Amino acid sequence: MTNSAKAFRCEHTLRDLRAGLELVHPEAEAALAAHGFDEGAKFAIRLAIEEAVVNAFRHGNRNDPSKLVHYSAYIDDGRASFEVQDEGPGFDPMTIPDPTEDENLEIPSGRGVMLIKAYMTEVEYVPPGNLLRMTFRKPA
């Protein structure tokens, strides 16, 4: 495969949830467009970034303003990969109840991780669980 544009790479240290998202969303969307990701892929990736960064601030750092979130992205013509790391103690993703099970359907929270897993091609929580690696690969 020949690259239509130079691969995009970035690293950011995010101090504030909303300001952080206002930085990373437009940047990722521009890079995804430059590398030919379609609207469906852009929708999926935007949702996954949103959920990952919100979870890092809210659940990982527990809204502690002294804690940071470290975000990096790599986007080329074939894939879009992201790392989101918080400064919390981590968690075991296996302990989150499956929100699609009948007994959990009416619980209003707990769908962020599920949506990330559903929309991204590869998702890994690196122990102790405060580093999320996720990749969207264009279909072959």
Next chain:
Amino acid sequence: MAGSHISVRKTDNMIRIDFIDRNILDEQNIHQIGEEILKVVESEFRPKVVIVFKNVEHMSSAAFGTLMKVNERVKARDGQLRLCQITPRIHEAFVMTRLNRIFSISDTYETAMASFT
């Protein structure tokens, strides 16, 4: 207070709610939207509520949570809630999360209205 993120039209106990924003992502906005909708819902007994997603392009899991709280509150007032004009991509998220089993989703506002019992 920040400006409203929804528009509300009421005729008796029939309530139509349209989102103004294209993106329902920001937690603070989602909280405000939830409070505004609940205030309208709780002003009626047996409310018949249609939430129109025509303008919405993105929404987060926090928005799903708020919709579920609204649904609970509508049911508690012996009312009915319908969602309509959801884009195919957002509808897919409802299906993935199986929330299409919790909510009554219609293609159009008219079919949503016609589905009230």
